[in-house]
Every structure is written in C-alpha cells, then in structure tokens.
Amino acid sequence: MRLLLAMMKHETNTFSPVPTPLARFGPSFDKTGPGPLYDEAAIAAYRGTGSGLGAYLDIAEREKAEIVLPIAAGAPPSRPVDAAAFEHIADHICAAVARGGFDGIMLDLHGAMVTESYEDGEGELLRRIRALDAATPIAVAYDMHANLYEAMISNATVVAGYRTYPHVDIYDTAKRAGDILVRAIRGEARPVMAWGNVPMLPHVMRQGSGDHPNRELQARCAAMGAEGALAASLFTGFPHADIANAGLSAVVVTDGDRDLAERLRDELLDRAWVERETFVYKIEPLREALARAQAMPAPAPGQGPIVLLDHYDNCASGGTMDTTIVLGEIIKAGFDNVAAFAIFDPDAVQQAIAAGIGAEVTLSIGGKLAMPQIPGDSPPLEITGTVKTIANGRFRNKGPMGRGVATDMGPSVVIDTGRVEVALISRHVEPSDLNCFFSLGIDPLQKRYVMLKSRVHWRAGLGAMAKAVVDCAGMGVCTSDYSQLIFKNVRRPIYPLDLPNR
Numbered sequence: 001m002r003l004l005l006a007m008m009k010h011e012t013n014t015f016s017p018v019p020t021p022l023a024r025f026g027p028s029f030d031k032t033g034p035g036p037l038y039d040e041a042a043i044a045a046y047r048g049t050g051s052g053l054g055a056y057l058d059i060a061e062r063e064k065a066e067i068v069l070p071i072a073a074g075a076p077p078s079r080p081v082d083a084a085a086f087e088h089i090a091d092h093i094c095a096a097v098a099r100g101g102f103d104g105i106m107l108d109l110h111g112a113m114v115t116e117s118y119e120d121g122e123g124e125l126l127r128r129i130r131a132l133d134a135a136t137p138i139a140v141a142y143d144m145h146a147n148l149y150e151a152m153i154s155n156a157t158v159v160a161g162y163r164t165y166p167h168v169d170i171y172d173t174a175k176r177a178g179d180i181l182v183r184a185i186r187g188e189a190r191p192v193m194a195w196g197n198v199p200m201l202p203h204v205m206r207q208g209s210g211d212h213p214n215r216e217l218q219a220r221c222a223a224m225g226a227e228g229a230l231a232a233s234l235f236t237g238f239p240h241a242d243i244a245n246a247g248l249s250a251v252v253v254t255d256g257d258r259d260l261a262e263r264l265r266d267e268l269l270d271r272a273w274v275e276r277e278t279f280v281y282k283i284e285p286l287r288e289a290l291a292r293a294q295a296m297p298a299p300a301p302g303q304g305p306i307v308l309l310d311h312y313d314n315c316a317s318g319g320t321m322d323t324t325i326v327l328g329e330i331i332k333a334g335f336d337n338v339a340a341f342a343i344f345d346p347d348a349v350q351q352a353i354a355a356g357i358g359a360e361v362t363l364s365i366g367g368k369l370a371m372p373q374i375p376g377d378s379p380p381l382e383i384t385g386t387v388k389t390i391a392n393g394r395f396r397n398k399g400p401m402g403r404g405v406a407t408d409m410g411p412s413v414v415i416d417t418g419r420v421e422v423a424l425i426s427r428h429v430e431p432s433d434l435n436c437f438f439s440l441g442i443d444p445l446q447k448r449y450v451m452l453k454s455r456v457h458w459r460a461g462l463g464a465m466a467k468a469v470v471d472c473a474g475m476g477v478c479t480s481d482y483s484q485l486i487f488k489n490v491r492r493p494i495y496p497l498d499l500p501n502r
C-alpha cells in the first residue's frame with residue numbers, strides 16, 4: 001500500500017488584522033526556521049503525537065504502507081491566508097498527487113480556511129487534487145469549526161470531524177477517517193456521504209462539547225455509529241468568517257446507503273436548529289464581572305485559581321493577543337497574586353531580554369496591532385516590574401490536546417509587577433496546555449487568579465484546575481458581541497443575525 005499524507009490547517013478570521021504569510025505555518029522547531037515542515041522532517045515531527053498526522057502515520061505504519069508526506073503546514077488563526085502561501089502548500093500536495101501511484105490520500109485539514117483568492121481554501125485544494133486524480137480515495141479530517149462547502153465533501157471519499165471542543169479528539173478523528181479509507185481501499189466498504197447546513201451561527205462561547213446543547217449533539221453523532229453510520233459529524237462552524245457558508249453543518253458517511261446518510265444528516269441538522277437559542281451567548285459587562293471575581297473568596301490551598309477569561313482576544317480564533325483592556329482593569333482594580341497569559345508583543349520581549357533577569361523595567365505592552373474591522377481603540381498598557389523569566393518559549397504539549405506536539409511561543413518573558421505576573425510572548429499561542437505556564441516558571445495552581453486569552457480550549461489543559469471562571473468582555477477581533485462585526489458575505493437570513501426566534 002502506498003499512501004499520500006499531508007496537513008494544511010488554518011482557521012481564518014476574516015475580521016483579523018494578523019497577517020498569514022507562509023512563515024506562520026509552523027511549528028518552526030526544525031533548524032530551517034519558521035514555516036511548514038517537509039518530507040522526513042514532517043514525519044519525524046508528527047510521528048507518535050496526538051495530532052491528525054500522528055493518527056495517519058500510525059495507520060500507515062500499521063498497514064506497512066509506503067508513506068509520502070510532502071508538507072505539514074499549520075498556522076494559528078489569523079486573517080485570510082496569503083495567496084502565495086496557499087499556492088505553495090497546494091502546489092506541494094498537488095505535485096505529489098501528480099506523480100501518482102497512491103492507493104489512498106489522507107488529509108489533515110481544518111475546514112475554515114479562507115485565502116486572499118478563495119473563500120473555501122480546502123474545497124479549492126480538493127478540487128485541484130481531483131482534477132489531477134479522479135480515482136484515488138481521499139480521507140479528510142476536519143476541525144469542529146469547519147464551515148462546510150460542497151467542494152469539501154464532493155471531492156473527498158470520507159470525511160470526519162472532531163467531536164470535542166476543546167479539541168481533545170484530533171487524533172481519534174483522523175483515525176476514524178483513515179480507518180474507513182483503508183477499508184474502502186480494500187473494497188470492504190463503499191462510503192457514501194450526505195452533508196448539509198442550516199442558517200445559524202452558534203456562538204463560540206456556547207460551543208463547548210462539555211455544555212448543553214453541543215454535548216448532546218456530539219453524543220448523538222457517536223451513537224449513530226450503532227445505526228449504520230461509518231462516521232457522523234456535526235460542525236458547529238466558525239462564525240468569525242464573513243463567507244457565504246459560515247455556520248453549522250453536518251456530514252454523515254454510510255456504507256453504500258445514501259438514504260440512511262441523508263436521514264441521519266437531517267436529524268442532526270434538525271436537532272441543532274431546535275437548539276439555536278441555546279447557542280446564543282449572553283455578555284456580562286467587564287466591570288461587573290471583575291467585581292464579582294473580586295468578591296469571590298480566595299481559593300483554599302490546592303483548590304486552584306479563579307480564571308479570568310479575556311475571551312474577546314483569543315489568538316486561536318484570530319485575535320491579535322495584544323489588547324490590554326482586561327489586563328489593564330485587573331491591574332487598576334488591585335487584583336493580587338495573578339498570572340496573565342499572555343500579551344503578544346515581540347518588541348517588549350526584546351526590551352525585557354536586553355534589560356536582563358532581575359532588572360526593573362517599565363514597558364509599554366500590547367495595543368500595537370490596529371483592528372480596523374471592529375469599533376474602538378486598544379491602547380498599549382504601561383507596566384513596571386522585574387524581569388522574572390527569559391525563555392525561548394518552546395515546549396511539547398503535556399496534553400490532552402495535541403499531546404507531544406511541539407509548540408513555539410517564540411522568545412518569551414515574564415514581568416512581575418509584584419501583584420501580577422505578565423507573560424509576554426512573540427508567537428501566537430492560546431493557553432490550552434499547562435506547559436504554557438510551566439515553561440515560563442509560573443505555577444498557575446499557586447495563583448489566586450489566572451487571566452487567560454482564550455475561549456474554550458483553555459479547558460483542555462487548565463479546566464480541571466479552575467476553582468471558578470469569570471468571563472471578561474474586553475476587546476478583540478473574536479469579540480463575543482456579534483453586533484460589532486459587519487457581515488457582508490454570509491448567506492442571509494441567518495440566525496441570530498436576522499432571524500427571530502421562530
């Protein structure tokens with residue numbers, strides 16, 4: 001057996017100002033610097049990890065297959081992908097496809113990639129692959145935040161999506177897609193797919209798979225396995241994308257039974273539509289939220305910190321990670337024994353490094369990336385403190401999310417103001433893993449408060465340690481106030497932007 005494996009992952013926030021050049025497609029752990037990994041370096045980086053490629057590599061090795069992995073390219077969410085970056089990635093994959101001789105193709109994609117030229121990046125990649133090779137079966141694993149298009153399904157043989165958010169089943173999803181593909185290659189299964197969407201934009205803060213209603217919807221997807229579905233997936237979608245097909249969708253794969261696939265798909269979409277009001281998020285004003293947090297009793301030893309969630313500025317949804325509204329209010333209100341992760345500010349990091357460990361510094365942090373697509377200003381914040389930590393910002397994830405995968409925060413420092421330890425980093429990393437803190441010499445379990453720039457993924461690594469969580473409405477391009485976003489291209493009408501609760 002000969003298998004072609006590849007990864008192309010980017011969740012595009014069309015409201016984000018953060019650039020998406022090829023160099024953003026890390027993990028940049030190898031000596032050649034930032035950018036995608038290729039061939040043997042890609043195999044070495046992902047073998048044995050809890051990633052989609054890790055699952056495909058395990059399947060390929062189990063099948064004693066010859067492996068071709070031309071490129072592994074994954075970037076943190078940001079604005080539409082540079083046209084040249086997309087062409088580079090697609091060209092590498094398509095060149096391998098054109099050489100031919102594969103029994104199967106296994107792709108680890110995101111499903112919400114928008115490029116400067118295409119609003120459906122994955123569909124465009126798959127269309128090009130199918131134009132070169134109309135026959136070889138293709139498996140695709142998509143993120144739960146995928147915004148599905150016809151080309152993303154019709155040009156694939158089998159599709160599976162994550163069932164968890166935080167995404168702790170990335171490996172399992174690719175394993176499910178890849179195993180079905182192997183059965184198809186052997187002639188043991190004949191996958192057929194039915195997909196569809198409903199006009200609704202579930203709020204990201206309401207999409208967690210530990211919460212109603214997504215918990216029940218995802219459980220239903222899993223249960224469909226006992227009713228003849230090879231794979232059933234419900235995508236909550238990524239709403240910070242002003243594209244026609246943003247929103248909730250579903251796809252069901254069965255073994256040759258199209259009627260069943262359509263019936264199960266309709267059931268998932270109907271169940272989700274009934275829950276549309278439950279997917280709406282209610283915002284608490286920042287001052288009220290912080291006052292509530294201050295009134296909470298201090299955690300007893302071992303209880304874990306109170307999480308202050310700066311969810312408007314989540315870099316893993318395209319946020320600049322440099323807005324300072326929430327951190328500024330925390331400092332002004334006199335919160336004590338706080339760790340804050342993190343402000344993205346490569347310049348401030350270099351100033352702290354130049355000052356050295358133990359030096360007292362006054363830095364103007366954050367507020368450097370303009371956000372023309374949302375209202376308001378995000379000013380820089382002046383802080384004074386000592387340089388507690390200087391680090392290269394690299395670690396491997398503890399898990400459960402992306403266990404073993406290399407993460408690179410770039411040069412990183414911690415400034416200790418006496419009350420607040422502020423992490424400053426040089427590459428966008430959402431705090432979904434405890435090693436974000438441990439690698440910088442911060443033990444979040446010893447803190448009364450931990451400020452996180454995150455929405456749901458923080459729960460993967462840090463959820464179990466939190467005594468309480470307080471949502472803090474700040475500023476950023478993943479604003480939870482959708483009235484701040486100007487949608488021009490999404491199909492209308494769509495709930496909750498237009499539709500009454502009917």
Ligand SMILES: [Zn+2]
Nearest residue numbers: 143144145167
């Ligand atoms: Zn996602």
